[in-house]
Amino acid sequence: MKNKIMNWLGLAKGTTTPNTTAKEVTMENMFCYQCEQAANGGCSKVGVCGKQPDVAALQDLLVYTMKGIAFWADKARAKGAKNTDIDRFMLDGLFTTVTNVDFSAEEIAKLVRKGAEKRTQAQALFEQANGGAFAGEVPEAAKPFAAASTAELAALGAQHGVKDPSIDPDVKSVQEILIYGMKGYAAYAHHALVIGLENEEIYAFTHKALSATLDKSLGLMDFVNLAMECGRINLVTMQLLDKANTDSFGHPVPTPVQLGTKAGKAILVSGHDLRMLEELLKQTEGKGINIYTHGEMLPAHGYPVLKKYAHLAGNFGGAWQDQAKEFVNFPGAIIFNTNCIQRPAESYKDRLFTWGLVQWPDVKNIDGWDFSPVIDKALSLPGFAENPGKEILTGFGHNAVLGVAPQVIDAVKSGAIRHFFLIGGCDGAKSGRNYYTEFAENVPADCVILTLACGKYRFNKLDFGDIGGIPRLLDVGQCNDAYSAIQIAVALAGAFNCGVNDLPLSMILSWYEQKAVAILLTLLHLGIKNIKLGPSLPAFITPNVLNFLVENFNIAPIGTAEGDLKQILG
Incomplete structure (x- = not known):
């Protein structure tokens, strides 16, 4: 044997x-x-x-x-x-x-x-x-x-x-950072490929970097340089996905999103993939089924091509980690299209579907573009009664924000806007993430909050008001829309003739998985410093690698909301 x-x-x-x-x-x-x-x-x-x-x-x-x-x-x-x-x-x-x-x-x-x-x-x-x-x-x-x-x-x-005890711990740490960054950009490249765009440079780097991890002659700085290059490749990838999304669905526009429910059958879509959502909207049109977004699908409501579907009804629930307690109350079919799924409860497992690469044992996977099993399941379930609720805003991508840049710049010059905070990233279930809620709640009334990814669910239902008509909370979009946030920051730096690090802008980031690693590497590639990261530092970063990041980029772990705000604003 x-x-x-x-x-x-x-x-x-x-x-x-x-x-x-x-x-x-x-x-x-x-x-x-x-x-x-x-x-x-x-x-x-x-x-x-x-x-x-x-x-x-x-x-x-x-x-x-x-x-x-x-x-x-x-x-x-x-x-x-x-x-x-x-x-x-x-x-x-x-x-x-x-x-x-x-x-x-x-x-x-x-x-x-x-x-x-x-x-x-x-x-x-x-x-x-x-x-x-x-x-x-x-x-x-x-x-x-x-x-x-x-x-x-x-x-x-x-x-x-x-x-692998045969590899120096610091080298291994940077190798893992590199691989996790590659996993992150691979997700974004996959979404772009679904829409029809791909990039030779992404493929070439993927082979180069993964092959390098087999080369015993390479040392620590070789992998540090590859990690920085990975950040550049992730920027290329996010730009590719931004083009794929905006060419296909239009540039996001500020849009109110209903948190209540409409009378009718229902399907809930969780994930990131906009093309999959569009196909489901096409196949459910005229069938009396309302489509709701969940988690990172919330920004879909801002895209003009998707907005035209009247049965894109609203957003249900919050971030991915709350699905087990929220999905039991969703009286329709549920489908995941990217990395958000967790162990399903028996109470909703029979009406749960996955699509594409997402898989859970004993959960039906839709392989391809025929969503009739999901539609049939939704039609067999009771659906919602009419119950309107609060509205929140999304759709503040780079095109929308830069369209009112003169108004924003004037507000900064006049002192009406004192500071910008980018508070965003992945959400998660571990303790300590209430920091981000407390931070947002305590941001002074003369400051604007940019947010993206599912971390926004910690505070995006709060009322922050506006500054001279500019909403104080600007939902930039999904995690990959860090590209939009970067474009906004670069444009502001250009307007004020300074570097991004000299702007009245602070980044307060939360991380959970590998796409956050890819985005962090992009920020480091761009030379952006003074990032506060939490709720805990990655276990795969050794003390020496952490010291390198602190010394070269002044990355710091989050502290208390009150203390960090005081340190930033003086």
């Missing part, structure tokens, strides 16, 4: 033999610290997110496999050879391993097997372009293994986790 398993995995030719059984993978050897929820510096039994040890091991194996693909694809690219299918697979693979995307061991195992095929294709691509085999040393990750059972792949994956 041992020889049979070795042959399945291709281990008879010198690759690493798995010495961990499938049973052990379900009980021991797990370690994951890629998100802010990580328990005790890293989840070691089961993920706080709900990720099981076998899923964690398979995700680690998928990343390991993609490193092997990247080794060959990077070398092939250097010789002018590339393959679009391989490039796109890398986006799918990286996005799949982002927190709260795929919890299905079987589905991730399918991707690992597909990745093994892509690695073989990438090697053949290089050898054809090279006119022969590679003459140098081939790392283990770039060597083939055959498809095996899911349990056996999990056993192999348990040997390729993030812990």
